[in-house]
Each structure stands twice: as structure tokens, then as C-alpha cells.
């Protein structure tokens with residue numbers, strides 16, 4: 362039986378989750394098809410987590426318009442969705458005359474874009490704000506409206522809110538074929554078929570291939586990799602703002618982010634993705650990062666690094682058919698503005714291809730854009746019952762001892778600490794599994810509760826989390842995966858009697 366929808370969103374990352382949420386503001390039967398067992402496991406789970414103020418983007422572009430507005434309303438968005446947000450502001454620092462010129466350019470650009478509160482700081486002023494910076498720092502640009510958020514926390518919250526407002530979410534549903542019909546699209550996923558009058562393609566690194574299922578190639582993604590380090594909360598107090606280092610020479614500067622959880626994120630580098638597994642770290646990139654640190658914050662305690670991870674940038678390039686070679690060839694530079702692909706060849710098929718930074722900042726705005734376009738195309742009316750609010754999941758480590766004790770008395774699972782580093786209880790882990798869309802893997806629990814993301818990186822709690830997932834899902838412990846297809850943590854047999 363073919364399931365029918367008005368709109369199908371392909372992909373459950375930040376863009377798919379926000380597109381679905383915005384579509385539920387209209388009388389449209391909406392579904393999200395996500396290939397993986399969980400949401401936000403693609404580009405959304407590996408990025409710099411910054412809410413940009415909008416002084417980096419070229420004036421007059423869609424990117425800059427969306428970014429400035431998004432930054433100014435980000436606290437409200439996070440309040441609606443019950444997501445933690447740190448409005449810490451950013452400073453861009455330089456160590457020489459070229460950097461200082463770049464800062465002034467960004468200051469002027471920011472003013473033109475409508476960014477509020479920008480201020481150029483002297484050496485004394487910047488060192489007062491960030492005393493651990495290298496004393497040779499020359500000047501800085503302060504952008505108080507920047508901040509940081511946990512990307513998957515935001516994406517999962519948007520998807521939960523979309524589901525609460527009527528969207529259907531189908532996980533483990535990889536789109537394998539799309540056929541245009543007279544009045545819409547037939548979408549295939551293994552042995553299932555769906556019909557939709559319109560489609561929003563948010564398939565991240567696969568978005569170009571999804572687009573090519575319905576029209577001639579016009580844009581292709583050429584991925585590039587990046588590496589990050591995460592420092593333990595012990596080092597967290599060393600910085601207060603997001604710090605962008607504007608280098609003097611043509612090289613990548615260092616970015617430091619004081620995360621919502623109190624860690625410091627360092628990165629990203631820019632390295633070739635060829636030959637690398639997607640989301641792998643590169644030794645060369647990590648070496649580069651470590652070498653930059655003493656030039657920016659000499660006493661940053663690198664012995665507190667608890668993790669490194671790799672990211673993939675979906676660089677989009679326009680392509681055109683070359684009759685001589687009979688192939689599609691790339692044209693000029695990569696596309697820098699946010700481009701939403703929509704053509705007469707495939708009406709009602711909107712594609713977000715190669716949405717890079719600041720795609721996290723602008724995810725809600727991009728989702729709104731898609732929903733407005735689709736509602737116009739399908740003549741859909743707004744839905745008065747749409748509720749933008751989603752309650753924040755319970756986090757015992759944010760409660761007073763009295764409140765936590767009261768909860769533990771009502772339900773002893775809230776009194777049993779599983780993750781010692783982040784003080785996450787069994788009750789919260791059970792909640793994260795029982796919610797919809799709930800955690801089915803150890804990393805799914807991590808994304809929702811923070812368990813396994815502390816200093817020991819799951820050394821103490823992974824086994825207990827496996828047991829809880831197995832018990833809650835009624836599966837043997839050996840079937841529990843770390844992070845999706847094939848990532849089994851333990852063998853079968855004796856372990857299943859855990």
C-alpha cells in the first residue's frame with residue numbers, strides 16, 4: 362500500500378527537522394523520511410556549534426539576512442523548544458595589521474548587515490574580557506549577539522515539536538528512488554512506496570544525488586573534512602566568548618567555543634576529504650590544531666583533551682554538461698550563498714544542497730522558507746492549532762538537591778547515577794529511550810542526555826546504558842549499537858546474560 366502525504370521531507374538533520382516543524386504550521390500532511398535509526402547523525406552532529414551574529418556574511422545575501430535575524434531571535438527559539446542556549450557573544454581577535462584590517466572590514470560589514478552591539482576593542486579591552494589570550498593580541502571585534510547551542514539538541518527538539526504538531530517521522534527509511542508523476546512524486550524506500558504532492562530535500566551530503574533523481578545535474582557536493590578537539594569542563598573557565606582567530610597569513614585560524622555543557626571546542630581545520638572515511642579525524646589536521654593553540658591561548662591545558670572528532674563540509678559547486686567529454690563539469694568557485702534549488706523540471710521539489718555555515722544558525726529560517734514556498738505551491742491554509750512549545754527534558758543536574766531528592770523519592774531511577782561525569786541518572790536515560798523519537802543506540806542516549814560525553818567518555822557508563830537500552834527495547838545486549846549500522850559494542854552469547 363502506498364502511503365500518501367502532501368509533503369515528504371527527505372532527511373532528519375537540522376534542516377529536515379526544522380522544515381517539518383514549519384510545515385506543521387499549515388494544513389499539510391507531512392512526513393519525514395530518515396535513512397538512519399535516529400535524527401541528527403550527519404553534518405548536524407559534527408560542527409562548531411556557533412550561533413553567528415552575521416558580521417561574516419556578505420551584505421545583501423540571503424545568508425546574511427537570515428543569519429542576522431536568526432541570531433537576534435535565537436534565545437526565543439530555544440525557549441520555545443526547551444533547548445539550552447548560551448548567549449556568550451563572540452570576539453574575533455588578531456595579532457597584526459592585516460588581521461586588524463580584516464576586523465574593521467567585518468565591523469563595517471556587520472553594521473551594514475544590521476548586526477547590533479558590535480564593538481572594536483583595544484588590546485587592553487580584549488585582555489580584560491579574555492585574560493588567557495596571548496598577550497600579543499592586537500585588537501578584537503566583539504559581537505554580543507553570537508552564542509552557542511548544542512546542534513543535535515536543537516534538531517531533535519525541532520523534530521519532536523514537528524511530531525507533536527502532527528508530522529509523521531519514519532526512521533530507518535532510506536530513500537532509494539524517486540519518480541515524478543503528473544501531480545507529485547512517488548518515493549521508494551526498499552520495499553515501501555510513498556506518494557507526496559511536494560518534496561523538501563534535506564538529505565545533507567546526499568542531497569545532490571537525491572536532486573538528480575528528478576532533474577538534470579545542476580549542483581554537486583565536493584566534501585571537505587575538518588577536525589576538532591574537545592577539552593574537558595576542567596578547562597572550561599579559560600574562555601568566556603566564542604573566539605575567532607583571524608590569522609595574518611593565508612592560513613586557517615583557530616576557533617574556540619565555550620560550549621553549553623562547559624567544555625571547550627577547538628577547530629575546525631580544513632583538510633582534503635579524499636581517502637578519508639566520512640567523519641574520520643585526520644592526524645595532519647589535529648597536529649595543525651595543536652600547533653595553533655600556543656599562538657592564541659598559550660596556557661590552554663591540552664592535557665584536558667577528552668575527544669577529537671571529524672566533520673564533513675558539503676561544498677556545493679554548480680555543474681554544467683560538457684558535450685565534448687560527455688560529462689558534467691564543475692564551474693568556477695563553490696556556491697557561497699544559501700541556494701534553494703527549485704526548477705521547472707521538478708515542480709514542488711525543493712532542495713537544500715550544500716548548506717554549510719551558518720546552516721545551524723539559520724536552520725529555523727531555512728525551514729520557514731521551505732514551508733512558505735510549499736504552502737504557496739499547494740495552496741495550504743495556516744493551522745491555528747500549531748503549538749511552538751516543547752518542554753525541555755528533565756535534567757537532574759540542573760535541579761537543586763531538594764528537588765532531585767524529591768524526584769528520587771517518587772521514582773528511585775532518578776536517584777541512580779549512571780554517568781558519573783555528567784551526573785545523568787537511570788531515570789533520564791529511560792526517559793530518553795521512551796520519548797518519541799527516542800534513543801535506540803548508546804550515542805542516541807548521549808545526544809539526548811549528555812551521558813558518555815564527560816571526562817571518561819563512557820568508560821564507566823556505556824555498559825550500564827547498553828543494559829538499559831536492551832531492557833527497555835526488549836532486545837539482547839549484543840544487539841545494542843553504539844551509533845547505527847554495524848556498530849555493535851559487544852559480542853553475543855555470554856554477554857546476553859548481562
Ligand SMILES: Cc1cc2nc3c(=O)[nH]c(=O)nc-3n(C[C@H](O)[C@H](O)[C@H](O)COP(=O)(O)OP(=O)(O)OC[C@H]3O[C@@H](n4cnc5c(N)ncnc54)[C@H](O)[C@@H]3O)c2cc1C
Pocket residue numbers: 371372373374375376377394395396397400401402403404405406407408409410411412413534535536537563564565566567587629672673674675713716717718719720721722723
Ligand atoms: C565543519 C562544519 C562546521 C559548521 N559549523 C557551524 C556553526 O558553527 N554554526 C552554524 O550556524 N553552522 C555551522 N555549520 C553548518 C551546519 O552544521 C549545517 O548547515 C547543518 O548541520 C546541515 O544540516 P542538514 O540537515 O542539511 O544535514 P545533515 O545533518 O547531514 O542531515 C541530513 C540527513 O539526511 C539523511 N539522509 C541522507 N540520505 C538520505 C536518504 N537517501 N534517505 C533518507 N534520509 C537520508 C541523513 O541520514 C541525515 O540524517 C557547520 C558545518 C560544517 C560542515
